[in-house]
Amino acid sequence: MQLEVLISKFQEKDEKAFEELYHMYGHSMHGVIYNIVRDHDVAEEILQDVFVKAWNNADGYSAEKGRFFTWLINIARNAAIDKTRSKAFKNSKKNLNAAYFVDILEHSDSLDRQTDAIGIKKFVSQLAKQCIDVIELLYFKGFTQKEASETLDMPIGTVKTNIRKCIQQLRIIVLK
Amino acid sequence: MDITAYIQSGVLELYVAGALSENENKEVYELMRQHQEICQEVLEIEAAVVKLTAAASPRISSSLIYLIMHKLIDNSSKQNTKAKLVSIVKPKYNWLAYSGWAAALVIAIGLLWTLNQNNEFESKISEFETENSDLEVQIANSKTNLATAKNLLNILRDKDIISLPLSGQGEFANSYAKVYWDKKENYIYLDVQGLPDPPAGKVYQVWSLKLNPLTPTSLGIIGDFNTDNNKIFTLVNTNDSDAFGITLEPEGGSETPTMEQLYTLGVVEATRS
Numbered sequence: 001m002q003l004e005v006l007i008s009k010f011q012e013k014d015e016k017a018f019e020e021l022y023h024m025y026g027h028s029m030h031g032v033i034y035n036i037v038r039d040h041d042v043a044e045e046i047l048q049d050v051f052v053k054a055w056n057n058a059d060g061y062s063a064e065k066g067r068f069f070t071w072l073i074n075i076a077r078n079a080a081i082d083k084t085r086s087k088a089f090k091n092s093k094k095n096l097n098a099a100y101f102v103d104i105l106e107h108s109d110s111l112d113r114q115t116d117a118i119g120i121k122k123f124v125s126q127l128a129k130q131c132i133d134v135i136e137l138l139y140f141k142g143f144t145q146k147e148a149s150e151t152l153d154m155p156i157g158t159v160k161t162n163i164r165k166c167i168q169q170l171r172i173i174v175l176k
Numbered sequence: 177m178d179i180t181a182y183i184q185s186g187v188l189e190l191y192v193a194g195a196l197s198e199n200e201n202k203e204v205y206e207l208m209r210q211h212q213e214i215c216q217e218v219l220e221i222e223a224a225v226v227k228l229t230a231a232a233s234p235r236i237s238s239s240l241i242y243l244i245m246h247k248l249i250d251n252s253s254k255q256n257t258k259a260k261l262v263s264i265v266k267p268k269y270n271w272l273a274y275s276g277w278a279a280a281l282v283i284a285i286g287l288l289w290t291l292n293q294n295n296e297f298e299s300k301i302s303e304f305e306t307e308n309s310d311l312e313v314q315i316a317n318s319k320t321n322l323a324t325a326k327n328l329l330n331i332l333r334d335k336d337i338i339s340l341p342l343s344g345q346g347e348f349a350n351s352y353a354k355v356y357w358d359k360k361e362n363y364i365y366l367d368v369q370g371l372p373d374p375p376a377g378k379v380y381q382v383w384s385l386k387l388n389p390l391t392p393t394s395l396g397i398i399g400d401f402n403t404d405n406n407k408i409f410t411l412v413n414t415n416d417s418d419a420f421g422i423t424l425e426p427e428g429g430s431e432t433p434t435m436e437q438l439y440t441l442g443v444v445e446a447t448r449s
Binding site: 015018019022023024025026027028029030031032034035040043044047048051052055056063064065066067069070071073074101104105120135138139140142143144145148159160161162163164167170171174175 | 184185186187189190191192193194195196197198201202205218220221222223224225226227228229230231232233234235236237240241243244245247248251
């Protein structure tokens with residue numbers, strides 16, 4: 001089914017469409033959330049909330065504003081970040097800022113079950129430091145281009161060309 | 177517009193990341209609709225990023241989707257409940273109805289109670305009425321008695337009336353009686369309180385006597401001796417009597433007095449006559 005059709009069905013509260021979208025993006029959202037909270041159970045909890053929230057606020061999405069995936073990942077990141085700000089979470093977890101998504105990829109056995117596992121592992125191992133940083137900030141943390149530029153202390157133009165190069169590499173490996 | 181340069185700029189990667197401003201997003205969206213290459217490029221970037229981010233997920237419980245679906249159903253049923261709650265406004269009228277019924281019940285009970293009270297009062301009233309009529313009878317009796325007593329008193333005080341004691345005779349010495357003789361009206365009033373009740377089958381008979389020669393004349397029998405309260409009897413006496421006597425006679429009376437049964441006798445004094 002075409003993504004646009006699927007999304008509009010989802011917006012009409014079609015449970016089948018919702019389920020399909022979950023299968024398309026569930027793992028991705030979970031990866032983003034897990035990268036932020038680094039707790040499996042908590043991540044699953046947040047993932048549930050994210051999809052429930054998406055269902056309830058489905059009307060709030062419009063294609064003009066951006067990709068559905070982008071809309072969804074935004075909800076996921078915000079929910080995960082909110083969680084890390086909660087007092088209970090702060091008390092149980094130490095500073096997570098130093099941890100990057102690559103740690104997960106490099107040390108995870110779970111990649112073995114995925115068809116792209118070998119490719120992604122290879123990608124990660126080859127990934128330049130600047131790619132790791134820029135992917136982490138833009139996709140996993142949801143920084144704006146300006147925020148990323150300031151954090152990485154490089155011009156927006158450089159952020160753009162870097163992310164272009166990094167995603168190009170990724171595409172060659174995972175999409176072929 | 178140089179589409180290739182636009183694609184190479186990296187703006188589409190930022191677009192998928194959500195790192196662009198609202199206006200830039202709109203611009204990309206428009207260009208995607210106009211240029212298939214741009215649209216294709218975005219889809220590929222997105223697919224790659226989905227795979228990358230998914231790779232960061234250790235694993236997801238396969239049951240998670242069911243948990244989520246369950247929550248959705250829960251939520252929608254909650255919303256239904258809310259929708260139903262709105263319609264609960266109506267039952268307010270039911271409350272009115274309920275309180276109406278309750279009030280009706282209370283009133284019905286009240287009415288029954290009042291009816292009961294009314295019956296009680298009515299029976300009390302009839303009790304009082306009975307008592308009242310009893311009292312009235314008593315008053316009437318008392319009035320009659322009083323009138324009788326007054327009449328007697330008048331008789332006793334009347335200067336024309338001769339008062340004559342009849343003393344007990346022989347074995348009836350304890351008996352006594354009194355005669356008040358109204359010579360003008362030819363009546364005697366006989367007070368027989370001092371006589372015992374006559375035995376069954378016997379009555380007292382009153383005699384007027386002439387002494388010289390001894391001639392008794394019956395004045396009558398006292399038939400209702402036992403039932404009369406004040407034991408005063410009025411008898412007609414047209415004789416020029418010298419004395420009065422009372423004997424006990426068989427029922428119906430006798431022609432002549434039975435002298436053995438003479439209870440009392442009194443002689444009219446010469447001076448009085």
